[in-house]
Amino acid sequence: MTQDVGTALRTLTENRMNQTDPASKPSLIQQRNRKRILDAALDVFSRHGFRGSTLDQIAAAAGLSKPNILYYFSGKEEIHVSLLNGLMDAWLAPLREVDPAGEPLDEILRYVHRKLEMSREFPRESRLFANEILQGAPRMAPHLEIELKPLVDKKTALIKRWIAEGRLARVDPHHLIFSVWATTQHYADFATQIQVLMDGREVHEGAEAFLETLYRRLLAL
Amino acid sequence: MTQDVGTALRTLTENRMNQTDPASKPSLIQQRNRKRILDAALDVFSRHGFRGSTLDQIAAAAGLSKPNILYYFSGKEEIHVSLLNGLMDAWLAPLREVDPAGEPLDEILRYVHRKLEMSREFPRESRLFANEILQGAPRMAPHLEIELKPLVDKKTALIKRWIAEGRLARVDPHHLIFSVWATTQHYADFATQIQVLMDGREVHEGAEAFLETLYRRLLAL
DNA sequence: TTTCATCTTGACCATACGGTCAGGAAATGA
DNA sequence: TCATTTCCTGACCGTATGGTCAAGATGAAA
Numbered sequence: 001m002t003q004d005v006g007t008a009l010r011t012l013t014e015n016r017m018n019q020t021d022p023a024s025k026p027s028l029i030q031q032r033n034r035k036r037i038l039d040a041a042l043d044v045f046s047r048h049g050f051r052g053s054t055l056d057q058i059a060a061a062a063g064l065s066k067p068n069i070l071y072y073f074s075g076k077e078e079i080h081v082s083l084l085n086g087l088m089d090a091w092l093a094p095l096r097e098v099d100p101a102g103e104p105l106d107e108i109l110r111y112v113h114r115k116l117e118m119s120r121e122f123p124r125e126s127r128l129f130a131n132e133i134l135q136g137a138p139r140m141a142p143h144l145e146i147e148l149k150p151l152v153d154k155k156t157a158l159i160k161r162w163i164a165e166g167r168l169a170r171v172d173p174h175h176l177i178f179s180v181w182a183t184t185q186h187y188a189d190f191a192t193q194i195q196v197l198m199d200g201r202e203v204h205e206g207a208e209a210f211l212e213t214l215y216r217r218l219l220a221l
Numbered sequence: 222m223t224q225d226v227g228t229a230l231r232t233l234t235e236n237r238m239n240q241t242d243p244a245s246k247p248s249l250i251q252q253r254n255r256k257r258i259l260d261a262a263l264d265v266f267s268r269h270g271f272r273g274s275t276l277d278q279i280a281a282a283a284g285l286s287k288p289n290i291l292y293y294f295s296g297k298e299e300i301h302v303s304l305l306n307g308l309m310d311a312w313l314a315p316l317r318e319v320d321p322a323g324e325p326l327d328e329i330l331r332y333v334h335r336k337l338e339m340s341r342e343f344p345r346e347s348r349l350f351a352n353e354i355l356q357g358a359p360r361m362a363p364h365l366e367i368e369l370k371p372l373v374d375k376k377t378a379l380i381k382r383w384i385a386e387g388r389l390a391r392v393d394p395h396h397l398i399f400s401v402w403a404t405t406q407h408y409a410d411f412a413t414q415i416q417v418l419m420d421g422r423e424v425h426e427g428a429e430a431f432l433e434t435l436y437r438r439l440l441a442l
Numbered sequence: 443t444t445t446c447a448t449c450t451t452g453a454c455c456a457t458a459c460g461g462t463c464a465g466g467a468a469a470t471g472a
Numbered sequence: 473t474c475a476t477t478t479c480c481t482g483a484c485c486g487t488a489t490g491g492t493c494a495a496g497a498t499g500a501a502a
Contacts, residue, residue, distance in 0.1 A: 027448075027449095027499090027500090029448080029449070029499085030448090030449090033449090047356070047357070048272065048356065049270050049272065049273065049352075049355075049356065050273075051269065051270065051272050051273030052270065052271075052272030052273065052356070054488080054489060054490085055489075055490060055491085056488090056489075056490095064450085065450070065451055065452085066451090066489095066490090066491085067450070067451060067452085067491085067492080067493090068449075068450055068451070070490085070491065070492080071448095071449070071450075075490070075491070076489095076490065076491090127355060130351075130355055130410075130411075131270075131355060133410075133411050133413055133414050134270075134348060134351055134352060134355070134410055134411070135268070135269065135270065135273070136268065136413050137413045137414065141417075144413075144414060144417045144418075145417060148414075148417070148418070149417060149418055149420075152418050169438075171431060171434060171435075172427050172430070172431050174418065174419060174427070175427055175428055175431035175432075176431070178404075178407060178408075178411075178415065178428075179404050179407075179431070179432075179435065181407065181411075182403040182404045182406075182407035182411075183399075183400050183403045183404060185403075186399060186400075186402070186403035187399075189351075189354075189355055190351075190354050190355070190399075190402075190403075192354055192357050192358045192365075193354050193358065193365060193369075194399065196362075196365045196366060196369070196370060197365075197369070197370055197373050197395065198395060199370075206393050206395070206396055207396055207399075209393070210392060210393050210396035210397070210400070211396075211400075213392060213439070214392075214400065214435070214439050217390075217438045217439050218434070218435050218438050218439065248469090248470095248478075248479090250468095250469085250478080250479070251478090251479090254479090275458080275459060275460085276459075276460060276461085277458090277459075277460095285480085286480070286481055286482085287460090287461085287481095288461085288462080288463090288480070288481060288482085289479080289480055289481070291460090291461065291462085292478095292479070292480070296460075296461070297459095297460070297461090
């Protein structure tokens with residue numbers, strides 16, 4: 001899974017350079033620094049949101065000077081958009097991998113498992129998206145329409161089919177998916193709160209067990 | 222329910238005035254303007270987060286000048302803290318009202334219903350808290366420890382008792398509560414996303430039906 | 443080693459923003 | 473009516489922040 005996000009990051013790293021002709025190979029330095037910047041930016045943006053983050057913070061976290069960062073990206077906004085673009089694919093992978101040929105209940109439970117795993121392994125990514133959507137997704141609206149919506153339409157249709165075939169209990173597929181997002185991402189986005197309420201106790205295994213029970217009871221026939 | 226939040230707002234309105242002696246009655250103008258400011262601030266903070274909101278925005282939304290706002294509140298931070306303080310009680314009311322003397326399943330379903338209703342009626346409040354907790358709850362840490370934690374401890378103990386008495390199916394009470402928060406608040410906090418994915422279709426009734434099914438299947442014996 | 447492109451930075455700029463203040467306008471009340 | 477408190481504002485200030493730029497440092501290629 002680290003692979004997934006890594007790959008996505010690498011992909012976006014190969015994007016248009018500032019003034020360079022398109023399709024020119026990026027130097028090693030360029031690759032290294034772009035990756036540094038994006039990783040630092042993920043850290044900062046996910047903790048403070050877009051508006052609450054400063055270029056100086058990102059520069060410090062990346063170990064580069066501010067003007068140097070502006071050498072690789074045209075501005076704060078472009079860094080943010082690059083991050084969102086680069087992480088989107090990895091973020092949607094679990095849903096994309098729900099397999100029409102698989103056993104319905106297993107597929108859903110596997111999806112829940114993967115999502116929860118991502119919340120644990122990549123809380124920064126989760127919070128980055130949460131922040132963005134909370135603010136009305138000003139820098140992500142196209143993504144929602146063009147990438148997310150078709151995917152959700154496809155998968156809700158699949159679930160609907162499964163239900164019609166009597167292989168899953170009856171539920172509204174859209175709300176089912178929303179609930180998976182909500183329950184799994186909650187552990188990353190609201191970690192501070194959960195930390196306090198669970199003081200010290202183990203969180204993840206309990207969550208895993210709970211969610212498996214939840215969706216098994218909901219969907220089993 | 223409007224009553225609840227209104228009352229809470231009024232309560233916090235009666236707080237310490239800038240330089241006035243404590244326990245002096247606030248004038249009508251003072252009441253009116255403080256309420257205006259807090260309502261405007263709720264609007265702005267819930268849409269842009271603390272850092273992303275400016276006093277000028279709040280002033281404009283309240284129909285007052287910036288210095289005039291600083292006449293009523295010592296600064297941006299105090300407005301924000303006042304809001305959180307004033308809304309906390311109303312926010313926790315649904316959980317507080319879970320009745321040990323009631324029928325377990327009914328009580329939980331009623332709780333879910335109330336929470337979902339709040340997400341629909343008071344999305345701004347939901348987003349305000351979501352924003353704050355996402356950023357690590359810097360202005361809310363005491364509340365979490367002093368108000369939320371004891372309440373959650375009490376209610377999880379109650380649920381545990383219900384389960385031990387064989388009146389609810391076995392589940393981890395903490396994760397149960399987390400899931401209720403997650404699934405209900407999701408409809409307010411991620412409304413932008415849901416709007417896109419449900420384009421036009423009715424959201425709330427579907428959510429209501431889905432969540433009732435979800436928790437009924439999870440908790441029924 | 444020289445040359446050229448790439449990379450890096452200190453100094454600087456313009457704007458936005460939180461906050462102050464002196465003084466004026468409105469209420470309040472005697 | 474006048475006096476006093478409460479309320480309101482234009483003008484202003486210091487700092488933070490996004491962004492620019494000219495010039496220098498550091499590679500890569502010959």
